[in-house]
Amino acid sequence: MSDPMQEIRASFFVECEELLENLFDAIQEMTEDPANKDTINIAFRAVHSIKGGAGAFQLDDLVAFAHQFETAMDMVRSDALEAGDTLVALFFRCGDMLSDLVRMSREGEDIDPDLYAPLIAELAECAGISLEEEEAEVDPADFQPMTLDLDLGADVDADFSFEDADFDAELAAILNDPPAAEIASDAPSGGGLSVHFAPKQSIFENGNEPLFLLRNLSDLSLCDIQLSFTPSQSFEQALDAPGLAWTLQLLDGDDEIAAREVFEFVDGLCELTIERTSPQTAPEPMASEADTQLIEVEAPKSSTPKPTSLPDPAPEDVPTAEVEPPSKPEPPAKEPKPASAKQSAPSATVRVDLDRIDRLVNLVGELVINQAMLSQSVLQAGLPKNTNISTGLDEFMQLTRDIQESVMMIRAQPVKSLFQRMSRIVREASAAVDKKVRLVTDGENTEIDKTVIERLADPLTHMIRNAVDHGLETSDQRLASGKSAEGVVRLTAAHRSGRVIIEISDDGSGINRPKVREIAVSKGLIHKDSKLTDSEIENLLFMPGFSTATEISNLSGRGVGMDVVKSAITALGGRISISSTDGKGTVFSISLPLTLAVLDGMVISVAGETLVVPLNAIAETLTLQPEIIERLGPETTVISVRDEFVPLFDLGVELGYRKPKPSYEGAIALLVVQEDGARSALVVDDIEDQRQVVIKGLQDSYGSVPGVAAATILGDGQIALILDAADLLGQATGRSRDLSTLEKAG
Amino acid sequence: MTISVLAVDDSRTMRDMITLALKNEDFHLHLAEDGVHGLEVLEETAPDVIITDINMPRLDGFGFIDAIRDRAASRHTPILVLTTESADELKTRARNAGATGWIVKPFAQDKLIRALRMVAG
Incomplete structure (x- = not known):
């Protein structure tokens, strides 16, 4: 039997996340409109509710800190304290601390009171009360008669x-x-x-x-x-x-x-x-x-x-002399009754265990497969079109799609919580390197799969830190180059053609390409004579073992390079790209699938095996004409695509299904684009279909298989592997990297 | 005798705690998320006792109590205010506003039940 208190505890921490979100929103609004009472009320309530719940679970440190925080906010509420820049900045830091304490309490970590004592002292100082006084105030006294x-x-x-x-x-x-x-x-x-x-x-x-x-x-x-x-x-x-x-x-x-x-x-x-x-x-x-x-x-x-x-109200016949109370120490203040326009009525929601949703997602996946199998059987039975069965089947297919999309929507969450965490990273990072930085966010309500959001936290954190640490110049440098002293880091999210695009940009000096190139050469990542385009130089940042920080700062020098960021994004089925303009800044663009449960894939066959290649990896398909094939060596073949040489790989060979063919004339090839923009051609035997497939993870049973992302079940019940094209080609191009940088003269 | 209770708190945790505390007891519980919602529920039910938080969006506890006392049907309905230990002044304000008693957060189940029995029989 599950302990109901444990359940409430879990739900308390979920509520805490929402309250913290409200808190940060409110503090953010305080920076813009410090006089708004609604805002400070929201902030106060958020801290107050956290304190109330924390008390129920004996989370004493959380209660102690929230109490002090709440006291200061209450003073702002009652106009005893003005919400100036310094105080709002302190509130931000207190909010961060509150988040930390909530997290530590949730994880059951030991909390050292020294951790938050300095902030409590600062709060008390701002509020102009000594801690002793405050403690005396807390002393419970009962109702006075x-x-x-x-x-x-x-x-x-x-x-x-x-x-x-x-x-x-x-x-x-x-x-x-x-x-x-x-x-x-x-x-x-x-x-x-x-x-x-x-x-x-x-x-x-x-x-x-x-x-x-x-x-x-x-x-x-x-x-x-x-x-x-x-x-x-x-x-x-x-x-x-x-x-x-x-x-x-x-x-x-x-x-x-x-x-x-x-x-x-x-x-x-x-x-x-x-x-x-x-x-x-x-x-x-x-x-x-x-x-x-x-x-x-x-x-x-x-x-x-x-x-x-x-x-x-008193009846008229009562002597009014007695009516007025001698002195009212505090009139029973009535807060305005009407709801403020900003606060909407609580939306009707049902909280559902994530496991249940995942089960539903899985079942819908099965349904999609089942529907595909049924369609195929009907087709094979040779039934004529426009029969009741085939129209019914079409409707069934449409419904299945709709159900699938609806179910996927359940897992989607706005990126807002993620973005809010980033505003904290910016605050901490800018303080650590002593730069003035403002974070501008946009598209916070863009929704992505919950798992994607969770797994984006680390890569985004790293990129935001990088933007503050390396991307932006110091205030002096900025002023010298005619910019405002305050640097801007911009974080945006938007839906674009079925994917979510997240961009992290800064208005710093842009990537120092000669320096990047120099480092890449010194680390042996490229040959010193290699001719690289600007974009290729920028993409060197994503290579393993590359770090632009000549001296490791205590901020971003944590042993995590952009290559780790890239592999994290890739693992989510995403792509990352970079573009930089000298003196204007750098933009990192992450493109992510809306969901991790289905993908659009191309069903292909090679050496008698059926495979699925994610559609987002395929730029185009082509039939290899004899004149575009150039053999450079016994194992190396390139093809010429629009005046550019692209290395050619036989998928059957790369997967170990067969030996290289003597000739690839007339073969079908998929032109695959990697995240760094490098292209390769993959030879397949046939392209069968293009369809949505349900992803079935292999991790649990087989661990990570190189070149294979997952598996799926096709309409005929056959199991097909889903190719991880980037991974596969990453290994393959490792053998012939120099080729990818070859440029055809003219 | 089953006592019907209306509990109003914007914190889900608190609502959950109250629900849990009264689960196996002889109480019939209605829940609301803030004062405005509480008044809506009050239109449909006539609880024997009302528990309310003070700090709530839209309509806070004081305004809620005012509104309860303004209604003929609930003029004498006992109201317990949920308050925190340090907020003594709140208790006074609440009683001045017309509250019957108070429950100090965090509350133990027996305390909550005792307070309810004290004001609602």
């Missing part, structure tokens, strides 16, 4: 006596009140409590029900209960106290604390005395108290009286 300034009319009084009659009848039933004499004889010798309770009028205004209080009290002990009524001496007194009082003798219970707890909520709204009765003294006859004036003894906690707020 209130004096009453009520002005209820006679009609309420009448109401009250009516209720009163009800009470007594109900009480008798509940308490099964035995005659006093009987109880006295049964009274245990251990002594008990005598509770005297006289509600004031205000007790009803707050929705209290004396009946329940008495019943709760009676749960503690066998009770003897007596109602007394004291006629009011004056009109004013009648308004304050209805004159009703209950005296209860708790005969076999003497837990005074428990008895006081019963009256916790009405402290100050009633007269209450709780006394111990000694076992020797029998309870005084109640009748003697009935007509006496009530002795006002306040509960121990009572000290300074506080006025209550005004209840409903």
Whole structure:
């Protein structure tokens, strides 16, 4: 059985992510419109909710930090503090810390209070309060009693006596009140409590029900209960106290604390005395108290009286002199009721376990395959077109597509959360290298598969760091070259022709190509005489073992090169490209599939095997005419495509299915483009079809197979491998890299 | 006797906690995400007791309590405010606004139930 607390804990952390997102949005808006109360309210609520939830799970560090953070925000909310640039910057850092603490709490890591102590000190300093003061404030004190300034009319009084009659009848039933004499004889010798309770009028205004209080009290002990009524001496007194009082003798219970707890909520709204009765003294006859004036003894906690707020409008016949409370330490501030235009009603959502969605995705995958198999069977059965079966089948196919797309949409998430993380990276990175950097984001609502988003975090982080560290110049350099001191890193996302394009650009100095070339030569990555185009030089950055930082800074020199970024993107079925303009900056462009579950593929056959090549890797298909084939050696063949030599590989050979053919004249080749723009031609025997295929991972069963991305099941039930063209050609071109840089004269 | 409870809190975690705490007890629970939503639910049900958070979007706890007390049908409905330990001043404000009692977050199940029983029988 799963522990419901664990489930709530998990859902708390999910909620935290949303709250942190709101928090950062709000802080960001504060930079633009510091005076907006809605914004600071949103930020406050976010921190407050995190604190509230954290308390429930004993995440004390999180509570402690959130409390201090919230206190500062509350001061901004109440105009005690101005949200200037410094404070907003501090809020950003506190938000980052809060994210860290949330993450550490989620992972169950030990949190060293020293981690957040400096920020707490900064917050306290900004708020102008010493920590001691703050701690004193936290000290829990209970409700102060209130004096009453009520002005209820006679009609309420009448109401009250009516209720009163009800009470007594109900009480008798509940308490099964035995005659006093009987109880006295049964009274245990251990002594008990005598509770005297006289509600004031205000007790009803707050929705209290004396009946329940008495019943709760009676749960503690066998009770003897007596109602007394004291006629009011004056009109004013009648308004304050209805004159009703209950005296209860708790005969076999003497837990005074428990008895006081019963009256916790009405402290100050009633007269209450709780006394111990000694076992020797029998309870005084109640009748003697009935007509006496009530002795006002306040509960121990009572000290300074506080006025209550005004209840409903006073009836006209009440003396108004009494209406105004003497002093209101704080008017019951009413926040504006109407919803602000910015906050929309909570959208109706259902949270679903990711496993369930994945199961659905898989099932839909099966459905797609099944549908394809059915279509094929119908086709093979030779049924004529336009029969009911074939039209029905067409509709089935369309529906299947729609279902598949809808299911994929479930897994899609906006990139917003990812982008927000990047704004933190920019803040940290710019602080580390002491540059002024602004992150501009666009297209935050662009949706991609959740897994893609998760796996993009690391590569993006690295690229953003690079942009800040290497891409942008220092403020002085920028000013010298006529730019503004503040550098801009731009992060955008957009849908383009069925893929998601994410661009990371900076307005720095652009890539220093001669230096890149020099480094590549010195590291033996290229020959010193190689002729490289600008684009090819830029793409050297993606080669393993390349790092442009001549001195390793503590920021981006973490042993992760752009080659790792590239392989991470490639693993997601994505491509990355780079373009740079001298003095204007650099743009990295990542193109990603919308989903990892299906891909558009070309079904081909080679050496009797059926394979699928991802369509996005294929630039064009061509039939090899004798005149374009040039043999350079026993194992090396190139073809000439529009005045450029492209290395030719036989897929059957590369996969080890067959030996090289003596001639490739008339063969079909796929022109495959790699991420770096390098092209290669792959010889296949036949192109069978072009269709969407459902990706079935092989990782779990076979690990990573070079040149093979995954597998799929075709319409006829046959299993086909999905080719990882980039990987395959990466290995193949490794043998003949020099060729790819050959350029045909003219 | 089943007590019907309306719990209003914008935090899903808190709503979950309340749901869990009252799960196997004799309570019938309605949930709402903020004051405005709470008032909508109130139009359809007549809870015996209302639990509400203070800091909420759209309509906060104080405004919500005001609105509850303005309605004839709920003028005397007990209201428990969810508050944090350090927010004593909040309690006072809440009671001035018309709240019946309060529950200090984080709350233990028995405390919540005791508070509910205290105000709603």
